[in-house]
Amino acid sequence: MPSSVQYSFTSIDTARGELGFRPLLPIVLSHDQQTVSLSGLLDTGATVNVLPYAVGIELGYEWERQTTALNLTGNLAQYEARVVVVQATTTEFDPIQLVFAWSQATNVPIILGQVNFFMEFNVCFYRSQLQFEISPQAID
Secondary structure, three states, X not given: OOOOEEEEOEEOOHHHHHHHEEOEEEEEEEEOOEEEEEEEEEOOOOOEEEEOHHHHHHOOOOHHHOOOXXXXXXXXXXXXXXXXXXXXXXXXXXXEEEEEEEEOOOOOOEEEOOEOHHHHEEEEEEHHXXXXXXXXXXXX
């Protein structure tokens, strides 16, 4: 297993040139027998990881069975959210458990935030080079 992996920023809006690039991490989410491959937005300003409603359904979650609610802030404050735990795999690192605020919002990307993505991984952004690097948290 490598100590770190480097990724390129991804262009989400070619019309905006360099301003249209974002740090999107390829990630595989699993729950029970369901697996979804997608990209998550690394957001150091997000307090929690956020899972869009449709992705939660695709992973086999049932809204009514998730009983731990939480309040989101900012532009997601208007949506209900429930806590779900998902197994996540990023390229060459061991799988980890990520806690998500599963939101009823449908127009939001997967957001990887402070709790608990940035608690599990160290991330270095090289914005001028349109690159970022992640490494797993060092285990003492």
